[in-house]
Amino acid sequence: MLATENLREADRLMTICNACRYCEGLCAVFPAMEMRRTFAAGDLNYLANLCHQCGACYPDCQYSPPHEFKVNIPGSLAKLRNESYETYAWPRALSGLFNRNGVYVTLATALSVAAFIAGFVAWSDPSALFSPVAGDFYRLMPHNAMAGLFGAVALYCILAFVMSLTAFWRDINGPQSAPGVAGFFRALGDTFHLTYLHGGGGGCTSEGGDAPSPSRRLFHHFTFYGFLFCFAATSVATLYHYAFGWRAPYALVSAPVVLGTIGGIGLIVGPLGLLMLQAKRDPVLTDTAHRGMSTAFILMLFLTGVTGLLLLALRDTAAMGMLLAIHLGFVMGLFLSLPYGKFMHGLYRFLALVKYAGERRSGAFIE
Amino acid sequence: MTSPDLSREPYDVVVLGGGNAALCAAITAARSGRRVVVLEGASHFYRGGNTRHTRNLRCSHDGTAPTMTGPYEQQEFLDDLYRVTGGQTDKTLAEMTIARSRELLPFMDEQGVRFQPPLGGTLSLGKTNAFFLGGGRGMLNALYRRAEALGVTCLYDAPVIRLQIEDGFFVSATVKYQGREIDVRGKALVAAAGGFEANIEWLKQYWGEAADNFLIRGTPFNRGDVLKMLLDKGVAPVGDPTQCHAVAIDARAPKFDGGIATRLDSVVFGIMVNHDAQRFYDEGEDTWPKRYAIWGRLIAQQPGQIGYSIIDSRSIRLFMPSIFPAIEAQTIAELAGKLGLDPAQLTKTVDDFNAAVRSGTFDHTVLDDCRTEGLSIPKSHWARRIDTPPYYAYPLRPGITFTYLGVKVNEESRIMLEGGKPSGNMFAAGEIMAGNVLGKGYLAGIGMTIGAVFGRLAGEGAAKHARN
Numbered sequence: 001m002l003a004t005e006n007l008r009e010a011d012r013l014m015t016i017c018n019a020c021r022y023c024e025g026l027c028a029v030f031p032a033m034e035m036r037r038t039f040a041a042g043d044l045n046y047l048a049n050l051c052h053q054c055g056a057c058y059p060d061c062q063y064s065p066p067h068e069f070k071v072n073i074p075g076s077l078a079k080l081r082n083e084s085y086e087t088y089a090w091p092r093a094l095s096g097l098f099n100r101n102g103v104y105v106t107l108a109t110a111l112s113v114a115a116f117i118a119g120f121v122a123w124s125d126p127s128a129l130f131s132p133v134a135g136d137f138y139r140l141m142p143h144n145a146m147a148g149l150f151g152a153v154a155l156y157c158i159l160a161f162v163m164s165l166t167a168f169w170r171d172i173n174g175p176q177s178a179p180g181v182a183g184f185f186r187a188l189g190d191t192f193h194l195t196y197l198h199g200g201g202g203g204c205t206s207e208g209g210d211a212p213s214p215s216r217r218l219f220h221h222f223t224f225y226g227f228l229f230c231f232a233a234t235s236v237a238t239l240y241h242y243a244f245g246w247r248a249p250y251a252l253v254s255a256p257v258v259l260g261t262i263g264g265i266g267l268i269v270g271p272l273g274l275l276m277l278q279a280k281r282d283p284v285l286t287d288t289a290h291r292g293m294s295t296a297f298i299l300m301l302f303l304t305g306v307t308g309l310l311l312l313a314l315r316d317t318a319a320m321g322m323l324l325a326i327h328l329g330f331v332m333g334l335f336l337s338l339p340y341g342k343f344m345h346g347l348y349r350f351l352a353l354v355k356y357a358g359e360r361r362s363g364a365f366i367e
Numbered sequence: 368m369t370s371p372d373l374s375r376e377p378y379d380v381v382v383l384g385g386g387n388a389a390l391c392a393a394i395t396a397a398r399s400g401r402r403v404v405v406l407e408g409a410s411h412f413y414r415g416g417n418t419r420h421t422r423n424l425r426c427s428h429d430g431t432a433p434t435m436t437g438p439y440e441q442q443e444f445l446d447d448l449y450r451v452t453g454g455q456t457d458k459t460l461a462e463m464t465i466a467r468s469r470e471l472l473p474f475m476d477e478q479g480v481r482f483q484p485p486l487g488g489t490l491s492l493g494k495t496n497a498f499f500l501g502g503g504r505g506m507l508n509a510l511y512r513r514a515e516a517l518g519v520t521c522l523y524d525a526p527v528i529r530l531q532i533e534d535g536f537f538v539s540a541t542v543k544y545q546g547r548e549i550d551v552r553g554k555a556l557v558a559a560a561g562g563f564e565a566n567i568e569w570l571k572q573y574w575g576e577a578a579d580n581f582l583i584r585g586t587p588f589n590r591g592d593v594l595k596m597l598l599d600k601g602v603a604p605v606g607d608p609t610q611c612h613a614v615a616i617d618a619r620a621p622k623f624d625g626g627i628a629t630r631l632d633s634v635v636f637g638i639m640v641n642h643d644a645q646r647f648y649d650e651g652e653d654t655w656p657k658r659y660a661i662w663g664r665l666i667a668q669q670p671g672q673i674g675y676s677i678i679d680s681r682s683i684r685l686f687m688p689s690i691f692p693a694i695e696a697q698t699i700a701e702l703a704g705k706l707g708l709d710p711a712q713l714t715k716t717v718d719d720f721n722a723a724v725r726s727g728t729f730d731h732t733v734l735d736d737c738r739t740e741g742l743s744i745p746k747s748h749w750a751r752r753i754d755t756p757p758y759y760a761y762p763l764r765p766g767i768t769f770t771y772l773g774v775k776v777n778e779e780s781r782i783m784l785e786g787g788k789p790s791g792n793m794f795a796a797g798e799i800m801a802g803n804v805l806g807k808g809y810l811a812g813i814g815m816t817i818g819a820v821f822g823r824l825a826g827e828g829a830a831k832h833a834r835n
Contacts, residue, residue: 019628019690022422022502025483037688059508060501062419062626066412069628200500202481210508 002041006080010044013071016063023057026200028190028356029073030057035359045087046172048080049345050352054217055285056199059210065284078287085344088171090163097340102292105300105341109333116141116325116332129321135249140321143241143248146328153335160339161347168348172355180358187353191346194220205285206277219273223301224346226266230308233260249315260308267305271298297342300334378404378520379833380826381540381553383527383593384560385409386416387503388797388818388825390510392557394478395826397517401833404551405519406542408526408560409588413624414507416561417585417769417798417814420626421503423485423496424475424819425812426468434482436493441465444495447810455806463778464804467820472497474823479509496812503815527560527593532600535784537793555792555829558782559822562770562798563591564611565623570767573609580672582616584766587623594799597774602790603783606771606802612809613663616766618673619691631761632686633693634662635731635749637678638720639763641669644703644712646720651738651748660809663765674763675706677717679755685731693759702758721752769814773802780824792832794825 002008014033017023024030029051036043055074063069082098089095097104120129120140128139137146169177190196194217197204202212237256240246250256275298278291307327314323337343380396382389385407397403407414427444430437444465448456472482481500485493492498499506514521522544529541537556542549563569565587570578598604620629635655639662641647648665652658666674683693696702699717700710720739727736729751737750774795775783782793782800797818804817 015688016628016690018688019630020502020626021687022499022505022627025498025500037684056501056505060505062502062504062624063628064412067624068621200481200483202500211512 055205112332113329135315183357186357223270229263271302377552386418388822389559391822392826451808554833560593561589603775615662618762636682796821
């Protein structure tokens with residue numbers, strides 16, 4: 001007997017879908033389902049995280065409500081997926097943060113911003129906070145302090161990721177297995193391409209109604225690649241600092257600034273588009289109880305992008321000090337929310353794609 | 368939806384029904400500039416009749432379609448059609464249908480319909496049938512989007528209650544819409560409102576009380592109202608009214624609209640017994656795809672219109688997973704108890720069967736040499752002893768897919784009147800006239816072929832008539 005209502009509903013639906021199979025061309029979920037005849041909790045958590053919630057199967061389904069079978073794969077798997085994030089959270093004591101996620105993220109961010117302002121005032125040159133210092137961030141916060149603080153939080157995040165992902169991988173594969181290398185690269189390709197946010201070629205039903213549209217995939221690309229560019233900008237800057245001794249601020253045409261600017265634009269365009277589409281979307285396709293978690297994450301990315309670009313634009317003015325505190329506060333809030341928010345969807349989905357790539361290679365039927 | 372002004376002036380083309388055939392007609396007429404209204408009796412969700420339950424379209428093609436293997440030549444298609452119908456087809460119409468089926472993939476593509484490679488775990492139809500991405504409802508949604516973009520008015524919950532036909536000439540259709548009766552006038556009519564398989568009372572005329580135990584696989588809206596109105600107004604019938612396409616489906620399926628998910632492929636792997644726990648037909652006569660469609664009729668002839676497929680644990684994973692779980696027991700007698708059958712009789716039936724099995728090399732993909740000897744009802748292939756618990760059973764009932772009775776049409780898709788004259792402005796497409804081409808039997812995806820070919824013809828013909 002499956003433990004939760006969300007698992008039992010997913011089991012009921014997968015049993016119906018497995019007897020129908022009309023949707024198998026739409027995404028990876030249905031072919032993965034077809035490799036099974038029965039569904040344990042780990043199977044269902046795997047399928048739920050493999051679902052990209054493109055929504056294409058809902059208007060295509062002859063059994064969706066009001067049909068008495070009431071088949072709603074996107075909505076049901078969204079609920080199960082969000083439940084699974086709590087199941088695998090590390091430490092378990094913090095799994096509740098997924099539920100009051102908007103409150104958590106807002107508090108974490110507000111406190112971070114306040115802490116940076118207070119910190120600048122307390123430990124650095126207070127006059128620098130309100131006067132132009134030619135973009136010299138480190139007069140407000142020494143580089144080592146900044147790197148040390150964010151490094152420590154990042155290490156904590158990595159620890160939480162590893163623990164959570166290990167729990168997920170064991171749940172969907174059994175305790176002994178390890179991901180295969182070939183599946184890893186295939187999954188990487190599927191992630192960068194968003195192969196399955198595509199409705200099998202038509203697109204997402206993101207604009208309401210049954211019409212497929214490529215817009216959600218497009219805005220997700222903006223967001224995802226924006227995030228990666230920002231990450232790259234920070235990495236390059238760190239390399240500059242430690243390996244070459246080149247200190248910030250960097251010139252407008254330098255690699256960190258160019259990468260960061262492109263990333264920042266992505267983090268503005270992408271999240272705005274995703275928020276707009278979220279508002280348009282038929283709520284039946286989503287887990288409305290966890291909508292705040294998506295909104296919080298998208299807003300955090302957006303605000304990180306906005307404050308980052310503002311900081312760049314105004315780095316030579318008196319506003320720089322305050323903007324730096326705000327930007328660092330948002331980045332810190334984002335970091336703190338990574339293991340306990342919507343960010344995790346990408347990591348679990350990636351592992352689900354790794355598993356799917358492996359299954360598809362072996363062509364195995366799972367008893 | 369606000370009520371459109373339906374009686375302002377006659378529409379050019381009035382389409383009755385809202386499935387594949389109706390939409391192909393509406394789109395074709397609208398593309399040549401005609402003002403078209405589609406009157407769909409069902410709600411927005413249930414629109415499209417049995418098209419929502421379909422998954423593919425059979426078409427002749429040259430083998431270049433990206434999702435199909437091929438080619439599928441016209442002659443081969445024709446041979447397949449003659450084989451399943453036993454010659455019960457209008458040869459002119461059949462040849463025309465198959466010739467024009469070559470146009471369907473490009474036509475559907477233009478309307479925004481998407482295709483996918485053939486579904487796994489199903490019949491090997493990759494050469495002959497184009498599978499709709501997401502199934503029939505996905506295809507239907509694309510056709511509706513296209514029709515609406517072309518300015519076609521689509522009314523839902525608008526069942527036709529009366530037709531005004533004068534001397535074989537369509538004048539108006541009266542629909543019940545938003546609580547009112549509205550006369551929709553039109554210069555030409557396309558009747559594409561399906562068969563009568565969901566009309567149990569009508570089925571009872573031929574099947575008696577047994578029809579109460581039939582399950583209807585598709586839409587509850589195919590009650591044959593439009594078909595009956597046309598036949599009552601002097602339209603020539605076609606097809607055997609007593610015949611319907613019936614397969615064996617899970618007896619636990621809903622009365623209507625259970626669709627594809629309720630089918631069961633377990634029959635060839637064990638034995639089939641009736642309510643008296645007796646076998647009644649050779650379960651291994653031929654491969655399941657070929658024999659799939661006979662079991663509905665066979666079960667319809669059994670007491671209570673119910674049958675039970677009995678298998679053991681060696682076979683439970685050899686067929687497509689079922690929507691409802693198998694009934695499971697450790698002994699045959701226990702299984703009989705769970706099914707409400709006589710345990711002694713079911714045990715005897717299984718024992719007799721097991722004793723008659725001659726071992727061979729089991730291979731369910733070919734006509735193997737596992738068979739029985741000495742039984743009055745043999746099992747010719749795939750006969751294996753049912754002796755490895757747990758034992759499993761599925762209850763089955765006749766699942767009615769479609770009926771053969773329809774209106775007679777000519778090669779323009781024009782409705783023929785009693786006496787042999789074609790109607791001046793009435794056309795028909797889809798299941799309501801499929802009996803012209805498919806007088807008997809079934810060929811996967813042929814209903815969609817007939818619907819699309821005659822839908823386009825009807826749309827062309829109706830548009831041409833309305834322009835003149």
